[in-house]
Amino acid sequence: MKRRTLLATALLPGLATALLPGLARAQAPAWPDRPVRIIIPFPAGGPTDVAVRLLAEALGRQLPQRVLVENRPGAGSLLGTEVVAKGPRDGSVFLTATVAHAVNPALYARLPYDPERDFRGVGLIGTVPLLVVVPQSSPVKDLPDLLVMLRERPGGHDYGSAGNGSAQHIGAELLKSMAGVQANHIPYRGNPTALTDLAAGRLAFVIESMATTLPQVRGGTLRALAVTAPARVKLAPEVPAVAETLPGYSAWTWNAILAPSGVPEEAVTGMSAAMNAVLPGLVPRLEGLGLDPKPGLSPAEVDGFIAAESAKWQGLMRAAGIRAD
Incomplete structure (x- = not known):
């Protein structure tokens, strides 16, 4: 076949003009032409890490290349995010983003990247609802009870979070703002200590991920008042x-x-299509991690989702004066 094509192009220059662009396209490598890396800007072992590794394993079966996961924690997700923002734009590196991506512009005076300019959406694995929890020994039986208690003693009760600007913190601040109540924020360096103090009665309430709190609720240590979804x-x-x-x-x-930003369009659409192909099969396992899976979103819809989250939380944080520790 190759010999016939060469003979035809030698005898018929017009045919050569028509055939060669198609031959060039056929020979060009399709995405992905090398292993794909997904950077997680958080330590290994948490629910985000587990969810992304489940996704990467499934993507590795869907795509013709390996999909690798690399944890690059540090500086509240800034380090790993900067690695991707300033890394190759050939479709070989992607970022795992959480709500931290939306709040960081309000949390920090300066960022080493621009969340809007330097990134574009690909896919949404899922949302992660939180639980409003109190100690099992608390007299508070439901959310209206909690709000009554907070109104009776404005500023007389404490709540804990994993740190300033965390999902737990801003979730509680939104609750306070909408209910018109006051409570003192106690930032902790991690969730376990806050939950330990909560169980001991040293905090009035905590808003925390379902993956972390639901086992303690089912075990009788904590009481769930409400879910934030x-x-x-x-x-x-x-x-x-x-x-x-x-x-x-x-x-x-x-x-x-x-x-x-700037990656080939085929990398964005290819990764999006692959995610949406494998996510339905991961739904039971993701739900077990406390996620509400969101398969089927287009890159443009992911961009719109993140833009809405950014506007919502940055406005709240600036109004409340929330900044980094």
């Missing part, structure tokens, strides 16, 4: 949503895959 969730249908008491309330973190 817009409606009740499948993992704990008996727990009312905050929105049942405060209409319009919603707060969560989320796990999204982003690409650095």
